[in-house]
Amino acid sequence: MQILVNPADELPIYRQIMRQIQEAIAGGRLKPGQKLASHRDLAEQAVIAPLTVKKAYDELEALGFIETQRGLGTFVCAKPPRVNLNDQRAQVRDAARRLLAQAYLGGLGFEAVVKILKEADRELTSGRQKEAS
Amino acid sequence: MIWQLMKRNPVWQIMPAALALLVGTALFGRGQGSPVPVVALAFGSILTAFPSHCTLYEAALPIETMDLWLSQVVSLLGMLWLPVLGASVVLVAKGADPIPVLAAAAFYTLILAAMKRVWAGRFSVPQWVRWIGFLTIPVVIGVAETVPHAGRTLAICGVASAALFTRDWMSVPRSFQIAPAEARKAGQWRESGAHVRWAWSPVLRSIHGWGIWITLVVCTQMHIGVLAIAIFFVPVLFQKCQQTRRWLAPLPLHARTLFRMLTLPFAAGIVAASAMGVMIDGARTLRIDMVEMASQLAVMWFLLLLYEVIEWRRPVSLPKLVRLIPVCAAYGLVFVATIHRHKPYGILDEWTRRGTEALPQNWFWFACALAAPVAVIYWMAQSTFAETEYPRALVTLQWPAGGPAEGDG
Amino acid sequence: MTPVLEFENISRSYKIGVPVLDGVTFSMDEGEVVGLVGRNGAGKTTLLRIAMGMLVPHRGLLRVFGMSPIESPVEVKKRIGYVAEDQVLPPGSSIADLIGFHEYLFPQWDRGLERGLLDRFGLSRKVRIKGLSKGQARQVALLLAICHRPELLILDEPAGGLDPAARREFLEASIQLLNREGSAIIFSSHHMHDIERIGARIVLLDQGRVRLDMGLDRMREDVCVAMIPQAALRDVAALEQMPGCLGVREVYGDWHAVFDGDPEAVAAQLRGIGEVRCVRAPLEELFVELVGK
Numbered sequence: 159m160q161i162l163v164n165p166a167d168e169l170p171i172y173r174q175i176m177r178q179i180q181e182a183i184a185g186g187r188l189k190p191g192q193k194l195a196s197h198r199d200l201a202e203q204a205v206i207a208p209l210t211v212k213k214a215y216d217e218l219e220a221l222g223f224i225e226t227q228r229g230l231g232t233f234v235c236a237k238p239p240r241v242n243l244n245d246q247r248a249q250v251r252d253a254a255r256r257l258l259a260q261a262y263l264g265g266l267g268f269e270a271v272v273k274i275l276k277e278a279d280r281e282l283t284s285g286r287q288k289e290a291s
Numbered sequence: 292m293i294w295q296l297m298k299r300n301p302v303w304q305i306m307p308a309a310l311a312l313l314v315g316t317a318l319f320g321r322g323q324g325s326p327v328p329v330v331a332l333a334f335g336s337i338l339t340a341f342p343s344h345c346t347l348y349e350a351a352l353p354i355e356t357m358d359l360w361l362s363q364v365v366s367l368l369g370m371l372w373l374p375v376l377g378a379s380v381v382l383v384a385k386g387a388d389p390i391p392v393l394a395a396a397a398f399y400t401l402i403l404a405a406m407k408r409v410w411a412g413r414f415s416v417p418q419w420v421r422w423i424g425f426l427t428i429p430v431v432i433g434v435a436e437t438v439p440h441a442g443r444t445l446a447i448c449g450v451a452s453a454a455l456f457t458r459d460w461m462s463v464p465r466s467f468q469i470a471p472a473e474a475r476k477a478g479q480w481r482e483s484g485a486h487v488r489w490a491w492s493p494v495l496r497s498i499h500g501w502g503i504w505i506t507l508v509v510c511t512q513m514h515i516g517v518l519a520i521a522i523f524f525v526p527v528l529f530q531k532c533q534q535t536r537r538w539l540a541p542l543p544l545h546a547r548t549l550f551r552m553l554t555l556p557f558a559a560g561i562v563a564a565s566a567m568g569v570m571i572d573g574a575r576t577l578r579i580d581m582v583e584m585a586s587q588l589a590v591m592w593f594l595l596l597l598y599e600v601i602e603w604r605r606p607v608s609l610p611k612l613v614r615l616i617p618v619c620a621a622y623g624l625v626f627v628a629t630i631h632r633h634k635p636y637g638i639l640d641e642w643t644r645r646g647t648e649a650l651p652q653n654w655f656w657f658a659c660a661l662a663a664p665v666a667v668i669y670w671m672a673q674s675t676f677a678e679t680e681y682p683r684a685l686v687t688l689q690w691p692a693g694g695p696a697e698g699d700g
Numbered sequence: 701m702t703p704v705l706e707f708e709n710i711s712r713s714y715k716i717g718v719p720v721l722d723g724v725t726f727s728m729d730e731g732e733v734v735g736l737v738g739r740n741g742a743g744k745t746t747l748l749r750i751a752m753g754m755l756v757p758h759r760g761l762l763r764v765f766g767m768s769p770i771e772s773p774v775e776v777k778k779r780i781g782y783v784a785e786d787q788v789l790p791p792g793s794s795i796a797d798l799i800g801f802h803e804y805l806f807p808q809w810d811r812g813l814e815r816g817l818l819d820r821f822g823l824s825r826k827v828r829i830k831g832l833s834k835g836q837a838r839q840v841a842l843l844l845a846i847c848h849r850p851e852l853l854i855l856d857e858p859a860g861g862l863d864p865a866a867r868r869e870f871l872e873a874s875i876q877l878l879n880r881e882g883s884a885i886i887f888s889s890h891h892m893h894d895i896e897r898i899g900a901r902i903v904l905l906d907q908g909r910v911r912l913d914m915g916l917d918r919m920r921e922d923v924c925v926a927m928i929p930q931a932a933l934r935d936v937a938a939l940e941q942m943p944g945c946l947g948v949r950e951v952y953g954d955w956h957a958v959f960d961g962d963p964e965a966v967a968a969q970l971r972g973i974g975e976v977r978c979v980r981a982p983l984e985e986l987f988v989e990l991v992g993k
Binding site: 348 | 713714715716749752755770771774775776777778780782784786788789790793797801804805806
């Protein structure tokens with residue numbers, strides 16, 4: 159998969175990589191058991207330091223999204239990680255607050271936000287459904 | 292390693308030209324010791340491009356400083372001695388005495404050894420060192436006729452340079468330094484005053500360094516004015532023209548203003564030096580001095596004109612070698628005139644005298660006869676200078692057969 | 701494990717009484733990538749030239765691969781690659797000439813890497829240096845510095861004056877070197893985005909001293925900028941004394957303070973002052989806040 163990093167972004171580069179990989183897994187673009195590029199190859203492709211990529215991979219491995227098999231490479235975990243639901247809830251609540259603030263500033267009401275959420279859900283899962291069918 | 296470094300030294304590119312020049316002078320020259328002034332002119336000028344002890348590129352490479360030093364010294368000595376030995380062989384074959392030429396070469400070896408000692412541990416040499424080479428030219432030419440014991444000079448210079456080179460060799464640093472090892476006292480460089488003296492002072496200061504004036508005065512006083520102007524001052528002036536044009540191009544200046552800025556101070560210097568000469572020699576040689584002054588001005592502007600022609604838009608499609616012909620011919624003429632004279636300098640001595648006698652006795656007509664050609668040459672040089680800035684000719688050629696369309700141009 | 705580069709209390713002046721470097725101390729291990737940043741004139745080039753042996757420090761201890769570059773210049777330089785903004789390759793030589801010369805000087809020359817880089821940069825071996833553009837000449841300089849597989853790569857504003865695509869190619873070649881050899885890289889630049897891409901550690905030089913020496917990720921996550929309106933703050937000195945404060949700067953009447961800590965924690969710490977906003981900032985903003993006027 160392709161990773162595009164933006165050094166000017168608020169998130170450090172390794173977190174951007176983590177987020178993009180997590181989104182890809184969530185959206186079905188990366189399937190369980192699929193092999194990821196080695197950290198050196200990804201570093202050359204995205205023009206970032208190999209240690210940064212390694213750090214992202216290590217963090218994802220610690221969270222349980224990917225696993226490294228010696229000599230074979232790095233793979234997406236077959237089973238999705240067991241997450242701490244409270245942590246997830248707090249993060250999602252934060253994201254929701256930011257989303258609503260942005261929408262209200264833009265003049266959109268709550269109903270419009272719900273409609274947008276439904277559209278985004280469709281986009282995110284359409285990839286997975288296409289694979290399944 | 293040393294061979295590898297020597298191969299890459301740019302000095303070797305000059306060597307064939309110097310060899311041809313000196314051997315040619317020895318073969319075709321007449322009169323005693325005639326290659327000596329050419330040796331002085333050639334190597335005095337070459338030394339003004341004295342290479343630095345070490346460039347930033349070389350400093351980053353894993354080479355021993357001793358190897359670098361040796362390769363530089365061997366290359367410089369080769370550039371000096373191989374042409375001179377060639378000329379000496381020719382002189383011996385002709386039955387003439389090679390010792391004066393060898394003595395001149397030994398003198399330049401000594402100069403070289405001395406120049407290498409300045410700022411020996413640093414990357415580069417100070418600016419004033421490069422002028423030493425040029426200042427030797429009039430000295431060597433002046434004493435070439437009068438020094439009787441060339442053999443003794445050869446020996447003394449040889450021993451002294453060997454001593455200096457040995458001293459240098461023993462103190463080559465382990466690594467060259469890009470800045471002086473000791474911090475300098477604050478305020479050692481004079482900071483110029485805040486008040487503006489004259490609007491044009493930055494331009495003049497960047498073009499005309501103090502070194503040129505001293506050498507100009509020395510050369511004109513020793514009657515090698517035309518030769519020195521042709522060989523040294525015009526190329527330097529032309530190069531400064533190119534450099535300042537880049538800086539001044541975006542400013543709202545006429546090209547001819549720039550031309551005047553560049554050459555009139557020089558012309559004033561020549562006139563001033565001639566005036567000095569007249570005051571020293573007295574009115575006895577006034578007419579000859581004025582003719583010499585006029586010829587120096589004419590040569591300066593004429594050679595600048597020829598240099599500009601190389602870059603002219605119209606002949607620019609011709610190969611560079613063809614465009615260089617006028618300049619090479621002019622220089623060839625100057626050289627041939629020099630080496631065919633009985634005296635090694637004062638190239639227009641005979642011709643100057645004859646020309647002066649041929650001119651009208653009446654002062655008014657004399658002045659007109661001198662001023663007219665000089666003014667014409669000046670005007671042509673000034674227009675050429677302007678022409679390369681605004682190539683109207685090129686635009687004409689680009690118009691289609693039916694004439695200019697609206698908006699083209 | 702010997703550190704690759706060790707500076708200990710290095711000092712150097714050009715004018716008496718005006719030190720350019722005044723007690724710089726840090727060291728680099730194998731495989732580390734350090735971004736050396738600082739304002740123009742902060743001493744970055746001076747420090748890197750001292751590491752190459754081109755300048756003698758007036759005080760302090762310097763070790764490169766455990767040796768002194770002034771005493772054993774040739775052994776040290778055999779293991780270093782150096783690219784500088786003002787380094788000029790001999791203009792009359794062709795690329796093949798220079799490659800031949802470097803192959804002779806550095807026994808560990810890698811021909812495969814050389815061919816790959818020539819292909820990638822699109823350069824022909826026969827071209828002379830004076831026929832190349834500035835960017836291409838800089839690429840040749842990088843090729844010559846990398847192909848002998850140095851253990852330490854010193855880059856002194858290598859991308860100065862290059863267009864973004866050329867800068868990116870430069871980074872790609874450096875990353876390739878990192879991948880293959882695990883070389884240490886010390887990289888001085890004004891392009892913060894480039895440093896963010898390959899740097900792991902930032903050393904900020906300010907007024908001759910190391911003002912900041914921190915891992916890049918920690919800087920992005922654990923250093924924040926607090927924006928304090930003018931009316932809220934009476935005593936700037938007290939703010940500067942607070943624990944974790946790295947610097948305070950006035951911006952059009954308001955104050956920006958850089959703090960070492962989480963934005964939420966710092967906001968809590970400063971609650972007593974009034975309406976304070978704390979945000980994380982990219983490297984360029986942090987640089988301006990710390991050393992700008």
